[in-house]
Amino acid sequence: MNDAKHKILIVDDDTDLLRLLSMRLASAGYQVTSAENAEKALVQLAVIRPDLVITDLRMTGMDGMKLFEAIHQQHPALPVIILTAHGSIPQAVKAIERGVFNYLTKPLDGKVLIAHVQKALHVSAHRSEAESGSQDLEWRKEIITRSPLMEELLTQVRLVAASDVSVFIHGETGTGKELLARAIHRASARRRKPFTAVNCSVIPEPLFESELFGYRRGAFTGAVRNYQGLFQSAHEGTLFLDEIGDMPILFQPKLLRALQEKQVRSIGAVDVTPTDVRIVSASHRDLEGEMKAGRFRADLYYRLNVMTLEVPPLSKRREDIPVLAGHFLSRMAEENEKKIAGFSPEAMELLLAAPWPGNVRHLQNVVEHAVVLSTTPVISAGLIQNALRDKPEPLQSLDEARDRFEQTYLVQLLQMTQGNVKQAANLAKRNRTEFYKLLTRHKLIPSLFRSADEA
Numbered sequence: 001m002n003d004a005k006h007k008i009l010i011v012d013d014d015t016d017l018l019r020l021l022s023m024r025l026a027s028a029g030y031q032v033t034s035a036e037n038a039e040k041a042l043v044q045l046a047v048i049r050p051d052l053v054i055t056d057l058r059m060t061g062m063d064g065m066k067l068f069e070a071i072h073q074q075h076p077a078l079p080v081i082i083l084t085a086h087g088s089i090p091q092a093v094k095a096i097e098r099g100v101f102n103y104l105t106k107p108l109d110g111k112v113l114i115a116h117v118q119k120a121l122h123v124s125a126h127r128s129e130a131e132s133g134s135q136d137l138e139w140r141k142e143i144i145t146r147s148p149l150m151e152e153l154l155t156q157v158r159l160v161a162a163s164d165v166s167v168f169i170h171g172e173t174g175t176g177k178e179l180l181a182r183a184i185h186r187a188s189a190r191r192r193k194p195f196t197a198v199n200c201s202v203i204p205e206p207l208f209e210s211e212l213f214g215y216r217r218g219a220f221t222g223a224v225r226n227y228q229g230l231f232q233s234a235h236e237g238t239l240f241l242d243e244i245g246d247m248p249i250l251f252q253p254k255l256l257r258a259l260q261e262k263q264v265r266s267i268g269a270v271d272v273t274p275t276d277v278r279i280v281s282a283s284h285r286d287l288e289g290e291m292k293a294g295r296f297r298a299d300l301y302y303r304l305n306v307m308t309l310e311v312p313p314l315s316k317r318r319e320d321i322p323v324l325a326g327h328f329l330s331r332m333a334e335e336n337e338k339k340i341a342g343f344s345p346e347a348m349e350l351l352l353a354a355p356w357p358g359n360v361r362h363l364q365n366v367v368e369h370a371v372v373l374s375t376t377p378v379i380s381a382g383l384i385q386n387a388l389r390d391k392p393e394p395l396q397s398l399d400e401a402r403d404r405f406e407q408t409y410l411v412q413l414l415q416m417t418q419g420n421v422k423q424a425a426n427l428a429k430r431n432r433t434e435f436y437k438l439l440t441r442h443k444l445i446p447s448l449f450r451s452a453d454e455a
């Protein structure tokens with residue numbers, strides 16, 4: 001069956017043939033527009049935006065070849081079929097070399113005509129998809145959204161990706177900043193080169209230089225082999241500096257220098273190595289505020305922040321909640337081999353109304369939690385309520401999380417050893433003094449863990 005929506009523009013100064021062709025193609029289900037000369041065809045082209053043009057080669061005024069060239073310049077992917085009399089086949093063959101899709105000789109055979117038309121339309125659909133369709137969407141395929149705010153942001157991403165400017169992504173925790181950074185990389189000309197992510201909040205301060213710039217063997221104790229460093233491993237690609245607000249102020253001038261000079265020097269190296277990276281950075285912090293407070297260098301701030309992208313919190317795009325929830329649900333259900341059809345209306349209401357301080361990641365956690373615990377094919381409001389209550393602190397900082405972990409760990413140790421500090425310290429591989437300090441910091445009293453008969 002032919003797609004009725006396919007539009008064909010036919011051009012021929014022989015009006016009888018034009019009418020015949022129109023009828024034949026229309027009866028095959030195409031939407032046909034005809035023009036009796038090339039000039040008129042060019043006007044029609046802009047109006048009807050055809051999927052295919054069929055034109056006679058010899059016409060008075062502008063001929064078929066000139067028409068093809070005019071079309072080709074504006075719409076390189078639009079296929080053009082040329083009609084030719086027997087005598088001008090060599091010319092038609094030349095035309096193909098110049099990019100004409102195909103030629104047909106008159107008198108035309110109806111079946112052959114339709115076969116060629118189908119083929120041309122098929123190829124053109126794929127070509128235009130490759131040029132503007134699926135490949136276009138490939139870069140954003142991980143980002144699920146139906147929010148106009150996000151669409152606007154993605155338009156900005158697309159534009160900014162085309163250039164090499166430094167981009168700073170600002171947004172609350174869990175809004176999808178890293179996802180966006182990857183999208184920038186994928187939409188850019190660097191897409192086939194590496195995307196290297198560095199989380200500045202987890203690198204201990206003294207290791208920034210070696211992590212980013214690398215080191216040579218023997219540069220310091222423990223440097224048993226050369227290490228390239230993240231800057232060089234991102235060469236010709238994109239370096240994503242996540243949580244840039246946590247970059248130590250003492251390291252900031254070194255980063256700035258590397259960016260300005262487009263080269264890095266590994267620790268212990270004599271020579272510098274040219275490195276070409278595109279920088280995308282991100283933070284949940286207000287970097288401008290950090291700069292004004294003297295915690296972030298102004299020169300680096302301006303260097304990184306040529307363009308700012310603001311990712312809206314989930315609470316400002318609640319229309320994304322059902323699509324994201326559905327996405328996480330089906331992914332989680334599949335991973336757990338569970339047959340879960342969806343959320344009860346009350347459960348969805350809760351999801352839609354929740355405050356989501358931890359944004360998309362928070363929603364993902366809640367849905368995953370509910371899926372794991374669900375015993376019914378429809379997720380109930382109760383499960384969602386529990387899951388929402390269960391994650392009261394999705395916004396914990398690393399320090400808070402570490403603190404909580406440390407405390408839980410210490411409590412476990414004390415329980416296991418029934419308050420025997422020496423044993424507990426041994427298990428934790430800490431000396432007693434250090435261990436006591438930890439206990440004091442967490443206000444833990446060992447004697448409280450001794451069993452009743454001992455106390």
Ligand SMILES: Nc1ncnc2c1ncn2[C@@H]1O[C@H](COP(=O)(O)OP(=O)(O)OP(=O)(O)O)[C@@H](O)[C@H]1O
Nearest residue numbers: 142143144172173174175176177178179284360361
């Ligand atoms: N629009 C989206 N579509 C699908 N998944 C998303 C979307 N936004 C975020 N996610 C998912 O949510 C989680 C958090 O996203 P991401 O790590 O990009 O956020 P972030 O802003 O970098 O968070 P943080 O500030 O905590 O580092 C990831 O698992 C990501 O895949």
Ligand SMILES: [Mg+2]
Nearest residue numbers: 174177178242
């Ligand atoms: Mg992140």
